Every structure is written in C-alpha cells, then in structure tokens.
Amino acid sequence: MGPYDARLPIFSSKEQKCSSDVMKAARLLIECLEAEGVSRIFGIPGEENLDIMDEISSSKIEFVLTRHEQAAAFMAGTVGRLTGRPGVCLSTLGPGATNLVTGVADAFLSNLPLIALVGQAGIVRRHPPQKQVLDLMTMFRPLTKMCIDVDRPDRTASAVREAFILAKAERSGPVMLQLPEDVMKMSVDDIPVAEENHPSQPGELSALDKIRTALRSSSNPLVIVGHGAVRSNAVEEVRAFCRTWNLPTACTWMAAGVMPYDDPLSMGTIGIRNSDLVKDCFEPADLVLLVGYDATEFQPQYWNKGRKKTLLVLGEGGPGEAENFQIDIMALGDLKGSLSMLQGGSVPKSNWAGSVRLKLQRETEVLEQGPKGMVQSIRRQLGRRDILVSDVGAHLIWLAKYYPTYEENTLLLQNGLISMGVAIPSAIAARMIHPERKVVAAVGDGGFLMSSAELETAKRLGVNFVTVIFNDGGLGLIREKMERGFGRSSNVDMGFPDIPTYARSFGAEGYSVGGKDFEDVLQDCLERDVLAVIDVKVDYSHNCRLF
Structure with a gap:
C-alpha cells in the first residue's frame, strides 16, 4: 500500500x-x-x-x-x-x-x-x-x-x-x-473497536504447482530467505521445506538464523554485493526461490546480472521492484500454508553447493585477532537464543560475515535505512522483551555517541546489557571507502571520551581493554548481568577483506 x-x-x-x-x-x-x-x-x-x-x-x-x-x-x-x-x-x-x-x-x-x-x-x-x-x-x-x-x-x-x-x-x-x-x-x-481475525489463504494452487514443477526441473536451485519469513512466523515451515527438498539456503541480514548456521544446507547470510562467500552460489544457480524476500534487503542487480536465472517468489506481500528483477512465478498468500503445501510432491535435490558451505565454515571458524577475533569472542559468550544488536559501521559487516547465527531475531542487523545510533536503544527494547536472555550491543565509536545518553534510560529502568565499542578513532567504514576511491581520507577522525569515566557517570560499569583481555571482561559482565560498556581499540587495516 x-x-x-x-x-x-x-x-x-x-x-x-x-x-x-x-x-x-x-x-x-x-x-x-x-x-x-x-x-x-x-x-x-x-x-x-x-x-x-x-x-x-x-x-x-x-x-x-x-x-x-x-x-x-x-x-x-x-x-x-x-x-x-x-x-x-x-x-x-x-x-x-x-x-x-x-x-x-x-x-x-x-x-x-x-x-x-x-x-x-x-x-x-x-x-x-x-x-x-x-x-x-x-x-x-x-x-x-x-x-x-x-x-x-x-x-x-x-x-x-x-x-x-x-x-x-x-x-x-x-x-x-x-x-x-x-x-x-x-x-x-465510544468504545474500542473489537479486533477481528481474518485468516489468510495460501498462494494460488496453480502458482504453487508451477513453482513445484520448476524446482523439480532445475539443476542448481538456491533459496534466499528474507525477513518476511520471520514476520510471517514461518521459520519452522521454511526449515522443513528446505530440508525436504534439500535446497541450499542463504538468509538476508534481517533473516539471519532462519536457517541455522550448523545446518548442512546453510549458506550463511547475504547483504554485501561483492564479498560474501555465498556469492559463489549465484553464478552456477539456475533457479532462485525467494521466500519472504524484499528487494531492499539484497538488491537483485548484485546477484542476477543479465537476468539469467529463473526467479520464483513466495510471500505474503510483493517483493518490490528493482533492477534485474524479472519474476517468473509468484505465489502470494499465507506463507506457512504455501510452504507446507509445497512439501507434498517434493523431489529432493543434490546439495550442489556443499563445497561452498565447507569454504564458508573454514573462513568463519579459523581463529584470528582484530575485529574478527572480537566477533568470535562475542559468539563464544552468547548462547544460541541470546541477542546481539549491531549498530552501523565497519563492525556490522564483520558481524554479518563472521557471526554464526542459529535462531531468528538473535542477530539484529540493519539493512534498510541503516541508521547509526540504533544499537543501544534496540538493546534496551530487546532486553525488556526478553529479560531471560543475554543482550549485547555492538557499536562503533561514531554510533556510540549518537545514542549513549540512553544508558541513563537503561540504568533508570534497571535494564542491563553490555555495549561493546569497536573503537578505531573515527568513521572507519567511510575512511576505508575514501581510501579505496581516492587514495586518501578526510574528515573521518574524531576524539573520544574516557569510557570508564563516561560510563560511570551514567551509573554503568566502564572498561577500556585490549583485544587479548576483551573476552574475559565480556564474560565477567555477562555472568554478573550488569549494565556495562567495554571500549576496545581495533585495527581496521583488514577492512579491505570486507569489500
């Protein structure tokens, strides 16, 4: 509308x-x-x-x-x-x-x-x-x-x-x-208007039959799951459908965890046009099934160049319009019902993308220092259902690439407006909704100061979580893009407060640590369930790997 x-x-x-x-x-x-x-x-x-x-x-x-x-x-x-x-x-x-x-x-x-x-x-x-x-x-x-x-x-x-x-x-x-x-x-x-329940219907049978036929005849089918699958509460149906057909499955950033990282069919998350390992799947794929997908989540011009692939759409709302986005078959309706109906008459495919998954696992799990090492430390200290909220900056891309996700809505990434300053407010709301889970907000030094006043809100409400600052002394993502585009950078460096003092002024705990001590401090803060800010100096010299 x-x-x-x-x-x-x-x-x-x-x-x-x-x-x-x-x-x-x-x-x-x-x-x-x-x-x-x-x-x-x-x-x-x-x-x-x-x-x-x-x-x-x-x-x-x-x-x-x-x-x-x-x-x-x-x-x-x-x-x-x-x-x-x-x-x-x-x-x-x-x-x-x-x-x-x-x-x-x-x-x-x-x-x-x-x-x-x-x-x-x-x-x-x-x-x-x-x-x-x-x-x-x-x-x-x-x-x-x-x-x-x-x-x-x-x-x-x-x-x-x-x-x-x-x-x-x-x-x-x-x-x-x-x-x-x-x-x-x-x-x-007057009085409130009563809520009425109007159950939606699955997609048209003729369209679902065409999708089933197209899947049967394809050689290298690939599934992309978008955030609409989460909004439709169809996560279990997506997993059952993909497993029944044995379809390699990638998730957009906002759908991270719909297909668990440790599932053999998981191809990780997609959202960067050049560097995601999952891009290796797109060249040989002859058919792409988009489930609950919105074109803003990962634009088709980055994965369907030349419009060479058969594109199928399942969802409760249209995916929007974009370059290189010519839909062949679309079935709109109740997503849970549509997926359940498509399990009937399935012909399991060979997992033709298995080698890509092995490559993804090797790159994700090899231990490193620097920003990737911080991502690995956070992953070790959070359970499968705990929540990591990311702000916007270079650290977001490191998280998207190297933070294995096992359940939906446990890695909250931005890929719409992509506004800095979102993580701390979102972490407060997430912990209020799920007080039984641990919550971490990952921020850059730029985004942190845009919303750090909300630490007072968290303290006043008694809402505890840990904020981790990936601190490179400036706008690291913009610096990297400037240097790649012009061979130099300008107006991206900034000062920063003393975090232990700054955090304590809000009634929170504050730490400035090196990379080697980071995980021990994070573990201690999470175990004690305190409101804390951990400032970690990072070297973004490896950012070239992100693009």
Whole structure:
C-alpha cells in the first residue's frame, strides 16, 4: 500500500457497542491501545499531549521515558521486529516530531510494524506559520504506510484499529496518528473497536504447482530467505521445506538464523554485493526461490546480472521492484500454508553447493585477532537464543560475515535505512522483551555517541546489557571507502571520551581493554548481568577483506 493520509474512519465501534461512558478522547485512545495489547509506549511528552500522558499514568501501559525521540522510535521498531506486533512511540509537535522521523523511516524501510503517536496543535492554530507548528501529515507521509488525522474525537477508536491493521499487514510498516491537543480534550461516547481475525489463504494452487514443477526441473536451485519469513512466523515451515527438498539456503541480514548456521544446507547470510562467500552460489544457480524476500534487503542487480536465472517468489506481500528483477512465478498468500503445501510432491535435490558451505565454515571458524577475533569472542559468550544488536559501521559487516547465527531475531542487523545510533536503544527494547536472555550491543565509536545518553534510560529502568565499542578513532567504514576511491581520507577522525569515566557517570560499569583481555571482561559482565560498556581499540587495516 502506498503512503497516503486518511481522515475518514473505516470502522464503526458504535455498531458493536453495548454500553459506554462519556470520556475524554485521550482516555478512549489509551483504552484502544490497551485493547490492541500495547504494554509500553516509548517517547518524550510535551504540552500538546499532556492529556494523553495523564491517561497513561492511570492505565496498564508503561510509559518509557527516553532521552531522545529518535531512540523512542528505534525502541518501538525493535518491539515490532521481535514480537510481530506494532511497537508504539510518542512525541509532541514540532521538534519532537522531527526528532522521531529517523526512527520511523527506519521502520518504513525495514518493514517493521510501528505506531507513531504525534501530538499536534489544536485544530484552530495548527496550520503554519505558527510557533512549533509544521505540516506533520506531509512530513510523515513518505515515511509511513498511512498518516491518519484524528481531527474529531469520534474518529479515535476507528483510527487506532485501522492503524494497527495497516501496520501489521504485509509488507508491514509504520503508521502515524496525528493527535491535535484540543481534540484529545474533547468528550466522546465510544468504545474500542473489537479486533477481528481474518485468516489468510495460501498462494494460488496453480502458482504453487508451477513453482513445484520448476524446482523439480532445475539443476542448481538456491533459496534466499528474507525477513518476511520471520514476520510471517514461518521459520519452522521454511526449515522443513528446505530440508525436504534439500535446497541450499542463504538468509538476508534481517533473516539471519532462519536457517541455522550448523545446518548442512546453510549458506550463511547475504547483504554485501561483492564479498560474501555465498556469492559463489549465484553464478552456477539456475533457479532462485525467494521466500519472504524484499528487494531492499539484497538488491537483485548484485546477484542476477543479465537476468539469467529463473526467479520464483513466495510471500505474503510483493517483493518490490528493482533492477534485474524479472519474476517468473509468484505465489502470494499465507506463507506457512504455501510452504507446507509445497512439501507434498517434493523431489529432493543434490546439495550442489556443499563445497561452498565447507569454504564458508573454514573462513568463519579459523581463529584470528582484530575485529574478527572480537566477533568470535562475542559468539563464544552468547548462547544460541541470546541477542546481539549491531549498530552501523565497519563492525556490522564483520558481524554479518563472521557471526554464526542459529535462531531468528538473535542477530539484529540493519539493512534498510541503516541508521547509526540504533544499537543501544534496540538493546534496551530487546532486553525488556526478553529479560531471560543475554543482550549485547555492538557499536562503533561514531554510533556510540549518537545514542549513549540512553544508558541513563537503561540504568533508570534497571535494564542491563553490555555495549561493546569497536573503537578505531573515527568513521572507519567511510575512511576505508575514501581510501579505496581516492587514495586518501578526510574528515573521518574524531576524539573520544574516557569510557570508564563516561560510563560511570551514567551509573554503568566502564572498561577500556585490549583485544587479548576483551573476552574475559565480556564474560565477567555477562555472568554478573550488569549494565556495562567495554571500549576496545581495533585495527581496521583488514577492512579491505570486507569489500
């Protein structure tokens, strides 16, 4: 669905109502969110949403006060990613709303279900030019599946229900609700709209039959699994299907772990156009089956040059358009059902990519120092279900290439907007959702200072995790690309605080260590379950191996 705004409700809660009490629209809004199963709202309040904040305080919903609205949106996106239900973030108008934009855009390009509750000036004065007033509908429209203007109190319940339906529908993404201050104060006689369950159907039988026939006749079929398989809760079905047909399987960065690293069919993760070992599979492959794939995850022009391969698509939403992306057969519908149906009549293929897997294992598992050694240390200290969240920088690529993943949503990589500063907020949300798991945030020194104020949020909430800084004294990934492109680099070096002192100022533990001591310190922090920051100086002279 393309981005657009909505002003007219498509549901009527009045038709379902048995009885109700007159209440403020702000109260109804919170009751609607409770009915949708919302347990937390992340954000920063302002004058324009004081009525909403007051109603939250007497509800079952926890308000998580962050230090920046961008972090609130990142946290809400992580809730959507890990639970499949929309995370909710809140801001006031003007600068609060503009601060929210990057996190909402991240959810849009990563297809994460999210609801943004954005305060706005009252109906009379909300048109620019006014102090702090911007045209928020126009600003958010390109970044969301829909913007809904709740410009009357009787639209509150239907707007919330519509927002949650749209946010979860494939391809999932963010929806913005504009909440004028005066409307939220108005009285309304209404109740939340009941959630209705409409089971989806598998792809058309004729399309599934064609996919089955194409698989049978192919010599070197390859499966690429995208994040849509995780969003569709079809991980077990993907594994069963690929094992039944004996198909070598690669996962996009956001689908890492859908096919476990230790499965003989696993070809690891893909997301870099030149250096992934799995690229060795693409040249001989005559057929590629895309399961829950989105073209933004790994662009077809990097793996289907010349459009020589037969392309098959299975998913609940279309994969988008891209260069070198001519789909031969597509079956859209319930992914779990489609995969289960395709197991019938299977003809197991020979694992023609076995030699590529052996090469992948050798390169991944050989012990090294430097950034790869740090990745190996983190892997040894985390269990199969523990969570590693990566920020953006050179370290992200080292993790994508050399961090074996065994379960979905245990390696959280960015491959949509790819915004720096995401890891610490995401780690907070991940640990709140999964308090039983260990959580590590891997960041560069550049990304760390973009969101390190959220360490105060973590300390205040009692949310413990370990932040590992891959510190090269600057923007290492950009430095590498400059030197490769121009033979020199500029404006990428920066200063950095004393981490032990800086971390302690937030109430966290802080360490600056060399590579040899890193794993011992990491192990100790994880075993004691403390909020800690470990600063490790890294030599990125080996970054040339990444490209």
